[in-house]
Amino acid sequence: MSSAGQSRSLLRYVARRVLLAIPLILGIIAFNFFLLQLAPGDLADVVASEQGGAAADAGYVQELRKAFGLDLPILLQLWTYLKNVATLDFGFSHRYGIAVTELITARLGGTLLLAATSLVIAVILGTVLGLLAARRPGGVIDSVVSILATLAYSAPLFWVGLMLIVFFGVYLQWLPTGGMQEVTKVPLQGLALLIDRLHHLILPATTLALFFMAIYARMTRASMIEAMSQDYIRTARAKGLRDRRIIFRHGFRNALLPLVTMIGLQAGTLLGGSVVVETVFAWPGMGRLAFEAVSNRDLNLLLSIMLLSSFVVVAVNLVVDILYAWLDPRIEVGA
Amino acid sequence: MSSTSVVRAVLASPAGIAGSLVIIGVLAAATLAPFLYPGDPSDMVASPFIWPGNDPEFPLGTDLMGRDLTAGLFHGASVSLMVGAVAAAIALAIGVSLGAVAGYYGGWMDDLIMRITELFQTMPAFLLAIVMVAVLNPSIYTIILALGITAWPGIARLTRAEVLALRNRDFVQALIGMGMSDWRIVLFHVVPNALTPVIVAASILVATAILSEAGLSFLGLGDPNHVSWGTMIGAGRDALRTAWYQTAIPGLAIMITVLALNLLGDALNHALNPRLRR
Numbered sequence: 001m002s003s004a005g006q007s008r009s010l011l012r013y014v015a016r017r018v019l020l021a022i023p024l025i026l027g028i029i030a031f032n033f034f035l036l037q038l039a040p041g042d043l044a045d046v047v048a049s050e051q052g053g054a055a056a057d058a059g060y061v062q063e064l065r066k067a068f069g070l071d072l073p074i075l076l077q078l079w080t081y082l083k084n085v086a087t088l089d090f091g092f093s094h095r096y097g098i099a100v101t102e103l104i105t106a107r108l109g110g111t112l113l114l115a116a117t118s119l120v121i122a123v124i125l126g127t128v129l130g131l132l133a134a135r136r137p138g139g140v141i142d143s144v145v146s147i148l149a150t151l152a153y154s155a156p157l158f159w160v161g162l163m164l165i166v167f168f169g170v171y172l173q174w175l176p177t178g179g180m181q182e183v184t185k186v187p188l189q190g191l192a193l194l195i196d197r198l199h200h201l202i203l204p205a206t207t208l209a210l211f212f213m214a215i216y217a218r219m220t221r222a223s224m225i226e227a228m229s230q231d232y233i234r235t236a237r238a239k240g241l242r243d244r245r246i247i248f249r250h251g252f253r254n255a256l257l258p259l260v261t262m263i264g265l266q267a268g269t270l271l272g273g274s275v276v277v278e279t280v281f282a283w284p285g286m287g288r289l290a291f292e293a294v295s296n297r298d299l300n301l302l303l304s305i306m307l308l309s310s311f312v313v314v315a316v317n318l319v320v321d322i323l324y325a326w327l328d329p330r331i332e333v334g335a
Numbered sequence: 336m337s338s339t340s341v342v343r344a345v346l347a348s349p350a351g352i353a354g355s356l357v358i359i360g361v362l363a364a365a366t367l368a369p370f371l372y373p374g375d376p377s378d379m380v381a382s383p384f385i386w387p388g389n390d391p392e393f394p395l396g397t398d399l400m401g402r403d404l405t406a407g408l409f410h411g412a413s414v415s416l417m418v419g420a421v422a423a424a425i426a427l428a429i430g431v432s433l434g435a436v437a438g439y440y441g442g443w444m445d446d447l448i449m450r451i452t453e454l455f456q457t458m459p460a461f462l463l464a465i466v467m468v469a470v471l472n473p474s475i476y477t478i479i480l481a482l483g484i485t486a487w488p489g490i491a492r493l494t495r496a497e498v499l500a501l502r503n504r505d506f507v508q509a510l511i512g513m514g515m516s517d518w519r520i521v522l523f524h525v526v527p528n529a530l531t532p533v534i535v536a537a538s539i540l541v542a543t544a545i546l547s548e549a550g551l552s553f554l555g556l557g558d559p560n561h562v563s564w565g566t567m568i569g570a571g572r573d574a575l576r577t578a579w580y581q582t583a584i585p586g587l588a589i590m591i592t593v594l595a596l597n598l599l600g601d602a603l604n605h606a607l608n609p610r611l612r613r
Contacts, residue, residue: 027454039470154542154594156549159568159586166579272461276550290462291554294469306466310458317457 014322021314026082028310032303033081037074039299090304095296100304103289110180110285114278115270117205119263122212127259129213130220131252137225145217152214158276161207165280168203176200178282204281208273212266219262223255230254257328264320271309344606351602357595365413372406376562387580398567398581399574407562408588414563415545415592418479422544423537425483430490431526431533437491438498439521449495452488460485464547468556475558478551482544493536497529535604542596549589564589 065071069080084091090100133145169177181196227233228251236246271287278287286305293302345351368376379400387396387404395404437448455463467481501507502525510520551557552565553572564585571581 023450024453024457027450028458031454031458035466035470040472150594150597151590154597155590156546156553156565156568156586156593158550158553159582159589162568162572162575162582163579163586166575166582170576170579268457268459269461272459272465275462275465276553279554290465294465295555297469299466299470302466302469306458306462309462313457313459 010322010325013325017318017321021318025311025314029082029085029307030078032307033078036299036303085307090307091300093293093298093301095293095298095301100301103301104286104304104308107284107286107289110283111271111274111278111287114201114204114208114283114285115274117201118208119212119270121205121209122216123259123263125209126213126216127220127252129217131224131247133217133221134224134228135247137221142221145221149214149217152210155210156276157207157211157273158280160210161204161277161280164203164207175203177203178280180284204277204283207280208270208277211273212270215262215266216259219259220255223258224251227251227255257324260320260324260327264317267316268309268313271312341603341606345599345602348602348605350598351606354595354598354602357591358599361412361416361592361595364409365416368406368409368413372403372409374406376406376410377402386578387584395584396580398570399578400570404567404581404584407567408564408585410562411564411567411585411588412592414475414558414561415548415589418475418482418548418563419541419545419596421479422482422486422548423540425479426486426490426540426544427533427537429483430487431494431530433487434491434494435498435521435526435529438495439502439517439525441499445495448491452491455485456488458485461547461550464551465554465556468551473551473556473558475561478548478556478558481551482547485547486540486543490533490536490540493532494526494529497532498525501525501528531607535600535607538596538600538603542593542600545589545593545596 062071069077072080088101090104092098093100093103096103129145129149133142136142165177168175176199180200181193228247233246233250236250241250274285275287275290277283278285279291282288286308290302290305292298293305346355379402383397383399385393385397387394389396393403393405395408397403398407433448433452437445464478464481464485467484468477471477471480498521507520507525510524548557548563549565549568552563553569555569557563557566557569567585568582568589571578571583571585574581
């Protein structure tokens, strides 16, 4: 196949994947909508009760209901909701008194920074540990890595975070125990700001990374052992190539593919995990916003965060699928 | 493979023995809790901030409200185990039946079920559980329901793959030829043969549910009428700087229990999966 034909079929594959994602997103929006309907009381009740005595006035609640369009047939309400979400209008947070979109965009950066950092830590440390373990299966390093990995995914994330705070924050006093930056000092700039940010990022990012690090270590180990038993490795050995070159150019390159898929699958878990980790470290992100929404019973805000997180998962999976097809030309992109 | 030989195979590995012993210990703690520590574990029974080992009457100390941590740990064991086991059972029931129907019938039914499965797999599971518990109001029942409903997609995929492989096998074709009804074939002949990987997944399912319950309780979405290990961590957090043992102890209990379930899952996998057996 010519390279032009190849890129054209890759393009067709991408278009198909995007089209397939649309019904999925519509389904998620509809599911969210109906979930909200299960909550006792509706928006009109909430608003009325917040205005105190007016809650007793049935006529007022009825009026509110009309103003919010809550008296319309349910499917019509769903249609309105769909149209709103399509324009990224997630409605109004009645606790904060501002649009949900505004609240979320203010916090999105914090979560993305935390998630991206912990993903990088997890992938790098996880693959390094996995590679070390795979060098001699059953050896000392392998056993230690496997024990650490099992411990890491048996511990509750938030608890690990709390224990890290006790040790590094309270006992050793090396690292700040919460927040995103030092508030007591004069406003920092340039390099000082960057260092301060990194300082605050270390503990929450490590906590969030721990679970995935364990999974990547296990996966790298398994796929490395598998890859190193293949014929092409024997060929490379027979050619007299050096060990380092065989491991990285031949073995690891092929062991990498399942890892890419895994990263896509775990985007959702990462976002869920950031709720507890952000709560523990008072990290100003979407996860902490979700926690605040829970304690305030701000259901619309909570559902919008969920919805946006689902969008992120769809997008990450899309990127991963495309990356995979691009990395491994053997994958039938036409299929 | 008979069930006694499975037990023997699981107990042949150190991981299997350790896992089983811990689980039996936690089960015993849950069963003995009402006899050893009658009364409500959230009652204040002593002065607060007694460190572990300082008062023989309270071996693990008391928390910032003067509640007995040992009593909380024992009572919390039954909450954690119950939530874990029932949530896993719900996930198994939904997952196995949907997966079996999708795999057995194929066609549009398969398409529909797999699209729904995809939907649930796309929504971040823990976030969805948070939203469901918050919408339906926190109680032990809504927590179990939410954890069960968010955990089934993996089981459905696993069952579907197994059933898909089984349905073209001769014995199934023979049963169809005999005129046996579909539901009998699926229920009594296909599903039992597809269960092996599902059983392995079940122990991981219980472990995940225990972790998620702890997370929900920590966020304040626990059942206010039940003391769980997660709520104990949440309460201990307020005294984290001065009395970290109040957070460390219930967390260790969760970690050891989940670790045991994971080890048991690994041992079961080795025992049941002929490809891994040497």
